[in-house]
Amino acid sequence: xxxxxxxxxxxxxxxxxxxxxxxxxxxxxxxxxxxxxxxxxxxxxxxxxxxxxxxxxxxxxxxxxxxxxxxxxxxxxxxxxxxxxxxxxxxxxxxxxxxxxxxxxxxxxxxxxxxxxxxxxxxxxxxxxxxxxxxxxxxxxxxxxxxxxxxxxxxxxxxxxxxxxxxxxxxxxxxxxxxxxxxxxxxxxxxxxxxxxxxxxxxxxxxxxxxxxxxxxxxxxxxxxxxxxxxxxxxxxxxxxxxxxxxxxxxx
Ligand code: CIR
Numbered sequence: 591x592x593x594x595x596x597x598x599x600x601x602x603x604x605x606x607x608x609x610x611x612x613x614x615x616x617x618x619x620x621x622x623x624x625x626x627x628x629x630x631x632x633x634x635x636x637x638x639x640x641x642x643x644x645x646x647x648x649x650x651x652x653x654x655x656x657x658x659x660x661x662x663x664x665x666x667x668x669x670x671x672x673x674x675x676x677x678x679x680x681x682x683x684x685x686x687x688x689x690x691x692x693x694x695x696x697x698x699x700x701x702x703x704x705x706x707x708x709x710x711x712x713x714x715x716x717x718x719x720x721x722x723x724x725x726x727x728x729x730x731x732x733x734x735x736x737x738x739x740x741x742x743x744x745x746x747x748x749x750x751x752x753x754x755x756x757x758x759x760x761x762x763x764x765x766x767x768x769x770x771x772x773x774x775x776x777x778x779x780x781x782x783x784x785x786x787x788x789x790x791x792x793x794x795x796x797x798x799x800x801x802x803x804x805x806x807x808x809x810x811x812x813x814x815x816x817x818x819x820x821x822x823x824x825x826x827x828x829x830x831x832x833x834x835x836x837x838x839x840x841x842x
Contacts, residue, residue: 716751
């Protein structure tokens with residue numbers, strides 16, 4: 591169960607964020623409204639949510655998930671793979687004081703929290719354009735002595751591991767075809783996202799409820815089968831920057 595989350599409001603410079611999507615420029619005002627709904631949804635599910643103000647000069651800073659990893663008793667400050675995002679971590683580290691034993695990924699390691707999926711005592715770490723082998727090894731070195739089974743996952747195409755693999759409760763993972771069936775996920779139930787709706791793989795399990803992006807009927811139909819309450823949230827403005835629901839918070 592999650593009890594708290596850290597988020598950061600998108601700023602007026604949001605359109606300056608990194609992206610590979612060709613979906614046009616995000617509207618900062620609409621993004622702010624979508625963010626407020628997201629925070630409201632987390633609070634509605636019982637989480638105490640801290641909302642940091644925008645970080646001027648860091649248009650991607652609302653994607654706080656990438657700046658740290660919360661796993662069990664640890665709060666690990668990440669070292670984002672994109673140099674433009676490294677200035678986001680200081681204020682997040684300060685906000686996370688007291689959330690767990692502090693640790694940090696250091697050079698030459700790079701690691702984005704979006705590449706880390708920690709469930710029960712299993713931690714999958716994606717090797718991506720953002721997370722390198724040194725960063726993944728540093729995180730595993732911190733977690734393994736605490737009883738975590740750390741497994742590396744080459745991401746290949748796509749931004750992050752959690753662009754294509756997420757936990758949707760119990761022993762079930764929601765995966766894109768790109769990740770389905772790999773040995774590293776053996777022993778877990780696998781729900782495969784229908785082609786054309788890969789973005790909705792970034793669905794977030796919070797205390798028995800699934801938060802999913804609005805507008806993905808095939809994934810919705812698949813998730814209904816799990817029998818969990820479903821909340822659909824508008825994410826259009828964050829999607830324009832390759833961001834989704836998990837990216838917008840750090841949870842513990
Ligand atoms: C970036 O490229 O870093 C941001 N525009 C999007 C980050 C999305 N984060 C995530 O999936 N965890």
